[in-house]
Amino acid sequence: MTPGEPLIRWDWIGSHIGEIAFRVGEHLELTVIAIVVGLVIAGGLTFVGLRVPRLYPPISWFSGTLYTIPSLALFSVLVPYTGLTLLTAEIGLVSYTLLILIRNIAAGIHSVPVEVRDAARGMGYTPRQILVRIELPLALGVIFAGIRVATITTIGLVTVTALIGQGGLGYFILLGIQLFFSTPLIIGALGSVALAVVADGALVLIQRTLTPWTRVR
Amino acid sequence: MPRCHAGAMAERRGATVELREVTRRYGDTVAVDHLSLTIPAGRICVLIGPSGCGKTTSLRMVNRLIEPTSGEILIDGQNILKEDPTQLRRRIGYVIQQVGLFPHQTIGENVATVPKLLGWPEQRIRARVDELLSLIGFDPARMRDRYPSQLSGGERQRVGVARALAAEPPLMLMDEPFGAVDPIVRERLQNEFLQLHNTLAITVIFVTHDIDEAIKLGDRVAIMRSGKLVQYAPPGELLARPADDFVAQFVGSDRGLKRLSLLTVGGVELDPADPSRLDGAPVLKPSTTLRDALAAMLSSEAQVGVVKDGDRYLGVLTLSTIGKMLRSGTDG
Numbered sequence: 307m308t309p310g311e312p313l314i315r316w317d318w319i320g321s322h323i324g325e326i327a328f329r330v331g332e333h334l335e336l337t338v339i340a341i342v343v344g345l346v347i348a349g350g351l352t353f354v355g356l357r358v359p360r361l362y363p364p365i366s367w368f369s370g371t372l373y374t375i376p377s378l379a380l381f382s383v384l385v386p387y388t389g390l391t392l393l394t395a396e397i398g399l400v401s402y403t404l405l406i407l408i409r410n411i412a413a414g415i416h417s418v419p420v421e422v423r424d425a426a427r428g429m430g431y432t433p434r435q436i437l438v439r440i441e442l443p444l445a446l447g448v449i450f451a452g453i454r455v456a457t458i459t460t461i462g463l464v465t466v467t468a469l470i471g472q473g474g475l476g477y478f479i480l481l482g483i484q485l486f487f488s489t490p491l492i493i494g495a496l497g498s499v500a501l502a503v504v505a506d507g508a509l510v511l512i513q514r515t516l517t518p519w520t521r522v523r
Numbered sequence: 524m525p526r527c528h529a530g531a532m533a534e535r536r537g538a539t540v541e542l543r544e545v546t547r548r549y550g551d552t553v554a555v556d557h558l559s560l561t562i563p564a565g566r567i568c569v570l571i572g573p574s575g576c577g578k579t580t581s582l583r584m585v586n587r588l589i590e591p592t593s594g595e596i597l598i599d600g601q602n603i604l605k606e607d608p609t610q611l612r613r614r615i616g617y618v619i620q621q622v623g624l625f626p627h628q629t630i631g632e633n634v635a636t637v638p639k640l641l642g643w644p645e646q647r648i649r650a651r652v653d654e655l656l657s658l659i660g661f662d663p664a665r666m667r668d669r670y671p672s673q674l675s676g677g678e679r680q681r682v683g684v685a686r687a688l689a690a691e692p693p694l695m696l697m698d699e700p701f702g703a704v705d706p707i708v709r710e711r712l713q714n715e716f717l718q719l720h721n722t723l724a725i726t727v728i729f730v731t732h733d734i735d736e737a738i739k740l741g742d743r744v745a746i747m748r749s750g751k752l753v754q755y756a757p758p759g760e761l762l763a764r765p766a767d768d769f770v771a772q773f774v775g776s777d778r779g780l781k782r783l784s785l786l787t788v789g790g791v792e793l794d795p796a797d798p799s800r801l802d803g804a805p806v807l808k809p810s811t812t813l814r815d816a817l818a819a820m821l822s823s824e825a826q827v828g829v830v831k832d833g834d835r836y837l838g839v840l841t842l843s844t845i846g847k848m849l850r851s852g853t854d855g
Contacts, residue, residue: 425623428588428696429637429686430613443627519627519670 315489326478326493333474333501336464339396341457344403351404352411362412369404377402377466385470395467402463403456410452414445447520450513454506461502465494475501537565537726538599538693540585545594547580547750554580556750557594562743564693565724569741571731572773577750578730582696585728586615598694613637616687616695616725620702622679624671630656630682631667637690655685658719677708684716688723697729701736713739734774738762738781746770759785779849783814788830791848793838796827804829807840817845 319326351369355362380398388394418441426440468476475497482491514521540562547555555577562568570578583589585596587608596603603611624633631652638648653663659681671679680700687695701709701716717740720727731737737744738758745755746769754766762782765771775781789809804825807816809832820828820842828840 419621419623421619421621421623422625423623424588425617425619425683426625428586428612428617428619430609430611430640432609435640440625444625517627519672522670522673 311488313488314492318489319493322490326497329473329475329477330497330501332472333461333464333476333498334505336392336395336399336467336472336474337457337460337505340399340403340460340464341453343396344400344407344456345453347400348404348407348411352408352415355408355412356415366405366408369408372401373405375401377463378469381466381470390471392472394470395464395472399460399463399467403460406452406456406459407449410448410455411445414448414452415441417448418444443517446513446517450509450516454509457505457509458502461498461505465498536693537724539564539597540568540694540726540728541595541597541600542581542585543595543597545581545584545591545596547577547584547589548592553750555584555591558747558750558752560745560752560755562726562728564726566742567720567727567729567740569729569731569737569744570747571734571737571744572747572753574732575749576747578747579698580750581747582698582728582730585694585696586612586617588612613640613690614692614694616692616697618683618687618695618697618700620699622671622683622703624679624682624686626671629668629670630661630674631663633671633682634686634689636686637692641690643690651689655689658688659685660715676704677712680704680712681715684719688719692725694726694728697727699731700729702731702733709736716740735781738774738785746773780814780817782849783817783845784812786813786848787811788813788816788828788840789832791840791844793830794841794844796839801825801827801829801839804839806831808832809837813845813848816840817842 348369351365355365377398380401381394384394384397388397422440422444423436426436431440464472464474465476465479468474468480475494478490478494478497480494482488482494540560542558542560545555545558546553558577558581560568570581572578580589584591585598585603587603591604624630625636634652634655635648638651643651652667656663656666661678661681671682674682680703683700687697701712704712713736729737729740731740738761741758743755744758744761746753746761746766748769754761754770756764759782761770762774762778762785765774765778771778787809788807788811791813802825803823805816805819805823805828807819807828807830809830811819816828820826820840826842830837830840
């Protein structure tokens, strides 16, 4: 940084409020798309894995392998095929949610007590009704734990997608590095952290509303 | 299904259940071996035996949670193996030891399970839920919206029974329903269940490993061993005339004493002695069991009991009368 320059120039922030809000919006959008698409794919894969237990290990292995690929490397591999697009960003982001979401959906459904499932079957629930009315609601707590981790991870990762021109708070981090200017760098980093904290809190609230039975005595 | 009023319930009849040569194999092991058993409508049939004797497997074949390898099961003459299992289960009550209430549903929603599956109108479901909660001694307004985690073990088990009864099934399957609660609560639940059964008169198949529970609740007791039926008889006969050494051992060497709990003071011949000389003797009612009478007499100085129906003096019960009752059972 330039000597003598303050770490944060408040006037810069003041004059860029509109753009900061816009980037926060982009950041959220990228995150929400990744989590929603991730949930759909993870839900489908887990469903297959629970129906055909033989397939669960390869599904788990596949999602685990995706998770280990460094994000920068993944994006540079994808760009020649899908370009500097939202699709490229989301392929990467969704890939990283799968491991956590698949494991938590499976763990949530496995956590349903045997006697609850037995009672449901014995009273005439169809397998589909057991899944929708018994297993999924009871798995919600564990699934939400997964969604929270996936969301925080994704919010962090979205900063990287600025490299392929997808905006978000990572834009400010890149700007700070290019201009040798600490204010946007700090805005980008702190903004991303703050967003993660707020999103996590919001998810806790949603979970509590959806699972009222966990709040009684 | 007819709308159920408290008055109409007593008239409702249970279903007759018949198992014909029912066998269930797991690979080379035979869990249930050519089991044939008829349970008359409205009676409680207790399946009992040591662990692994096939009692739970037999029970679970009746609502097809387990499919028989061979044999036939008939409910009111209809072969249930030709029915859709899901539809079948909706008209059979099912209660298990761990209850299996749905933790994410309120007590009211839990009880409404089968009526909802059957598509009853909302109004009728609500009325039925309140009726059942009252039946098991709950205040519907206070309990309806609670969650299972807010209930004690005994309360949960009651809700489990109410849930099983919700759609007025003619048959109820109970797998060690009172096995997980403490002895005091268990006895209360058993008594409540007997009372409930008197009102409903539905057929019950009840699995237990507790011989005292079997004797207390069963109209008939089926003793099983290694997948086979060893003896199927009313409890009194089981105690008086065990079919073989296994049954004798299973019902216990105190089976004579156990029999006394099935007989009442009103059912024996009394000695018309003059009661004025019997100060200090315990006063017994005709409805007192011989077991309780014996206990009261042994702990008093007089060693006899004065039997009174209200204020009316009926006679004197002596130890030798009780002894005679015991011996008469074992001889014949």
